[in-house]
Amino acid sequence: MTSVTARELSEVVAAVADVAAAHAEQVDREAQFPFAAMNALQSGRLLSAGIPAEFGGGDQDIDFLARTTTALARKCGSTGLIFAMHQSQVVSLVRHSEGEAAQRALRRIAAGELLVASATTEASSGGDIRTSSCFVERDGSRFRLLKQAPVISYGRQADIILVTARRDAASAPQEQVLVLCDRDGVTLEQNVDWDVLGLRGTCSHGYLLQAEGDATDAVMTTPYAVISAQTMLPVSHILWAAAWLGMAEEAIDRARLFVQASARRNPAATPPGALRLAEATAQLHQMRALVSASIVRFKELVDFPQGLSRFATVVEFNSLKVSASALVVDIAAAAMSICGIAGYRSNGKYSVARILRDAYGAALMVNNDRILGNNAQLVLAGKTF
Template sequence: MDLSANALDQSVKARAARVASVAAAHADDVDRGGRFPREAVDAMKSERLLALMIPAEFGGEALSYAEIAEVCTTLGQACASSAMIFAMHQIKTSSLIEHGRGATWHEGLMARLAAEQLLLASATTEGGIGGNLRNSICAIDVKDGRCSLEKDATVISYAKHADAILVTSRSNKDAAPSDQVMTVFLKDQYTLEQTHTWDTLGMRGTCSDGFLFRGEASAEQILPHHFAEIAAQSMLAASHLLWSSVWYGIALDAFVRAQSFLRAAARKAPGSQPPGLVQLAEMSASLQTIRSTVVAGLSTFEKAHHDADRLSSMAFAVAMNNVKIAASEGILPIVHQAMRICGILGYKNGTPFSLGRHLRDAHSAELMISNDRILGNTSQMLLVQKQDTSLLG
C-alpha cells in the first residue's frame, strides 16, 4: 500500500506542522467570529499533541520545555489563538507533572490526559484582586473527604471547551490571601455561570470569558503543594517561556510575509532594490534578539529544573521576567515594520500579506500578565539581588 509522506512522518515536528496547517486555514474566521478554534484543537488531539509533556510512564512523550516551545512557535505562525490555547494547556500540564507526582489521583489524571487527550484550562484571576494571581479571595471548603469552591473568575480561557480546570483559592476560609492551593476540577464536577464576554482587540479565539465557577470534588484533587511553590517552580517559567514562544511565532510570520512581499516586488523590477529592504534586515536582527532571549531562558530553566532552591530564587524570577518583558515588547516593532513594508496590502484584510490579525494579537503580549506589574516586582527584587556581571553566567 502506498502511504503518503504525512502518514509516514510521525515526528513531533511533522505533527505540529499538520496542526498548524489546519489552524492557518481557519485563523481568519476564528479571529473574525471570536470563536473557539475547534478545528485546530481537534487536530491537536488527533495528532496527540496535548500529552507531549506527560511522562512516558503515564503514556506521554516526556518532551522538554524547549521542544514544547518549538511547537508553540510553529502554531504561533499559523494562528495565535490556537497557539496560546496550546501553550496555556501545557502550562497547566507542567503544574500537574511537577507538583502532582506521587499523588495517586493526579498521576491517574496524567494517564487519562495522555489516553484521552484532555484539554486543561486555568482559573487564577478573580474579581477584586486585579491580575495578582498570588492572592485569592475565595477559599476552598474541605469536609469529610470532599471539597467545594465558588469563585468569581473574571477570566477563564476556553472554559466552555475544557475537560478540566485548575483553580486557585485560599487553602481555607481563615487563610491569608497568599496562602493558596490549586485544585483540579473535572468537567462534570463544576458549573459555569457566565459573567463577562470576551470581545477583544486580539487573541479573540481564546474565548477568555468570565464566569462564576462552582465546583465540588474529592479532596484528593487538591494538588499536594502550596500554590506559592507551583507558581515559583513551574508556572512562572512555563508561562513566560511558552507565551514568548507563541509571540515569537507571530513576529516570525509577519517577517515572512514582509519578505515574500519584497521578493515579489524584486521579481517585478529586476536589478533594482525594492523599498523596505533595509527594514527587512533590521527586522531580522530584532527577530534574532527575541529568539536568543527565549532560547537562553529555556536553557536557564532546564539547568534549574530539578533544583527547587534555584527555581525559587530571585535571580531565576528576574531572569524569567526579563524574557517575558523582552519578547512582549520586541514583537510589536517587528509587526509594525512588516506593515510598513507591505503597505496597503498589509493593512487590508484578505491578502497574502495581511497583518491586522498579527498586530492585534501582538498587543496582548504586554498585558498577559501586565508588564507594569512584572517590572514592579522585578524592581523590588533588584534592590537586594546582586547582578551577575559575567557573560556566560
C-alpha cells in the same frame, strides 16, 4: 508517542499547523474556539506530549513544547497560545506530581487527550495571581469553592480547570493551593464577554466559577507558591514567548515575500522596504535567541528547585515575558510598515493585521507594568543577576 521518530513528530506538528492555518481567519472573525485545530492536536496526541511515558504521555521536553507552540502560533495565534497555556498547566502537574491527585489527572489527560485550563486571576485581586480571596470549603472528603474569575481562557471547552484558592477560610490570601476541578463538577456562569482586539479564539470570557468534588482527587499537596515559582511562572513565560515568536516569524515571512515581489518587479533598484526588513529580521533573531536562552536556562535549573525560586531567576523569567511581548509588537508593526496597505488589509497574503492585533495582547497577559513592579521589588530586595 514514545515510539515515533522525531521526523514523524515534526510531520504531525506540521499537519496540525496546516489545519490551524485553514481556520485562522474564521476563528478570529467569529471569536470562535479553534475546534478543528484542537481536534487535530488530540488526534496527533499532542496535548499529552509533555506527559512522561509512565503516565501514558509522549515524554517530550520543553524544547519540543516550545517548538510546537511556535509552529502553531505562526499559523494561528489563538491556537498557539491555547497550546502554550494548556502545556504550562500540564508541566506544572508533571513537575509536582508527588500527590495522587496530580498523578491521576496526568493519566486521565494522557488517556483522553484532555484539555487543561487555568483560573488564577480573581476579580478582587486586581490581577495579582499570588493572592486569593476565595477558599476551599471542605465537608468530609468533599470540597466546594466559589471564584469570581475575570478571565478563564477556553473555560467552556476545558476538561479540567486548575483553580487557585486559599487553603481554607482561615488561611491568608497568599496561602494558596491548586485545585484540579473536573468539568463534571464545575458550573460556569459567564459574566464578562471576550469581545477584544485580538487573540479572539482563546475565548477568554469571565465567569463566576463554582466547583465541587472529592478533595482527595482535587487539592494538590504542594503549595501553589512553590508550583508557581518553580514551574508555572518560568514555563508559562517560555511558552508564551514561543507563541509570540511564531507570530513574529510569520509577520517577517510575509514582509520578506512582499519585498521580494517588489524586487522582481524592478530588479534594478533595491526596494524601499529592504532596509526595514533587515532591521526587523535582526529583531527576530534577537527574539529567537531570547527564547532559546530561556529554554536552556530552565533546563539547567530543572533539577535545582531552589535555583528556580531565587529572586534572580524570577526576575530573569519575568524579563523574558516583558521583552518578548514588546518585541513581537515591534516586529509585527515593522512588517506592516514594510508591506504598506497590503499589510494593513485584513485579507491577502501580505496581510499582517491579525498578527499585529494578536501581538498587542502579549503585554496585557499579566500586565507588563505589574511584572515590572514585581521585578522592581525583587531588585531592591537582593542580588538579581
